[in-house]
Amino acid sequence: MAANVPNPGQYLDEIGSDLTALRDTFQRLVNKNDYIASMGGSAFLQASPFSMSSTDADALVATLGNHKNLSVHYNGGAQAAAMSYKANGQPFWGG
Numbered sequence: 634m635a636a637n638v639p640n641p642g643q644y645l646d647e648i649g650s651d652l653t654a655l656r657d658t659f660q661r662l663v664n665k666n667d668y669i670a671s672m673g674g675s676a677f678l679q680a681s682p683f684s685m686s687s688t689d690a691d692a693l694v695a696t697l698g699n700h701k702n703l704s705v706h707y708n709g710g711a712q713a714a715a716m717s718y719k720a721n722g723q724p725f726w727g728g
Contacts, residue, residue, distance in 0.1 A: 655707075660704070666697035669694060675687065676690075678693060678694070689724075693725065696724075700721070702714065703718050
């Protein structure tokens with residue numbers, strides 16, 4: 634007999650919440666990527682008020698672009714390139 638079995642309703646609700654959060658997070662990353670691109674990409678991030686170095690700005694633009702590609706795959710589009718998307722975003726979450 635299994636031990637520590639969660640309440641089925643709560644467990645399935647939690648899974649639904651996690652999937653919804655993933656969907657919403659992908660969309661927010663796509664929106665941020667599209668906004669930065671529409672404002673001039675890396676040059677926008679290097680200007681005031683962000684004043685990022687060109688290296689950091691280029692890395693952020695690349696990371697958002699890669700995560701946008703992953704979201705396209707998530708949504709049934711073209712397969713995203715094989716890479717560590719977690720490691721790709723690591724510089725921006727203090728990992």
